[in-house]
Amino acid sequence: MQTFKIADQTYTSRLLIGTAGYPNFHIMAEAIAASSAEIATVSMRRVKFTDTSGENLFALLRERDMTILPNTAGCFTAKDAILTANLSREALETSLIKLEVIGDEQTLFPDVEQLLSAAETLVKDGFTVLPYCNDDPITCKKLEDIGCAAVMPLGAPIGSGMGIRNPYNIQIIRDLVRVPLIVDAGVGTASDAAIAMELGCDGVLLNTAVAKAHRPVLMAEAMKKAVEAGRAAFLAGRIPRKLYATASSPETGMIE
């Protein structure tokens, strides 16, 4: 199966996994391993002076030789997202950034105007920008034109588990952009991830569907298989949909 490239890095797995919201650090670590993901997202937050847990996410991901993809989650303005990106580049020694500029707390939909402006500045500053965006073909095209390394439209609102709400838009985006297309957010279960891949996406980024599953490690494994199956189905080429039946067994040689 073809490998997948972001910027100059080649990946075998097309599943990108989030690290938030697991029952505990140990289950997170096991779920990430079960997913076979090679890219994991993290957030940048204030150091807690009282933290004595000894849990070090950065060390764990480094030890596993994973690509760390910091996000700008929680930023509502281009200005905050740019500062967060600069802090993450300094802290994690990576120019990769999952750019999120949120427009509204209830939906967590992106603020497109702020997103485009932040993307432009960060690309100019040498970042490899992976923007979380609406499933809007025009926005995706603009982000590609700005120089983003991928586009990451949402399937549905973050954490909603609603699946791919507008598969037709994802299909149009696939036709319109040449950079890697990654569905980010909205996946609820394995079939959602498979559908994203069957539509021709290059990858799927998910978090809550695994972290909040009853058995996160098992769901991580399911997601891995779904992404692989969906990719294979896309490459194989699905049959056209038809309203009426076409017999698959021979129609001649019947007993009389």
Add this chain to the structure above:
Amino acid sequence: MKIRVNGEEKTVHPNVNVYDLLIVLELNPTQAGIAVAVDREVIPKTAWQATELREDSEVEIIRAVQGG
């Protein structure tokens, strides 16, 4: 003098630099994975010792946490 670190007020020696501030806060300045901004400007690790804080400086010390 008084400064703010991650939103908390702290009293520190006048003109303490970023590197020494981290030691005072019992944060190992040589550890990987942390970054510092002073008054919303990122201070590269190589400049921590040369960057002195002033009264009312706003310091942010951040690291990677679990995120989606």
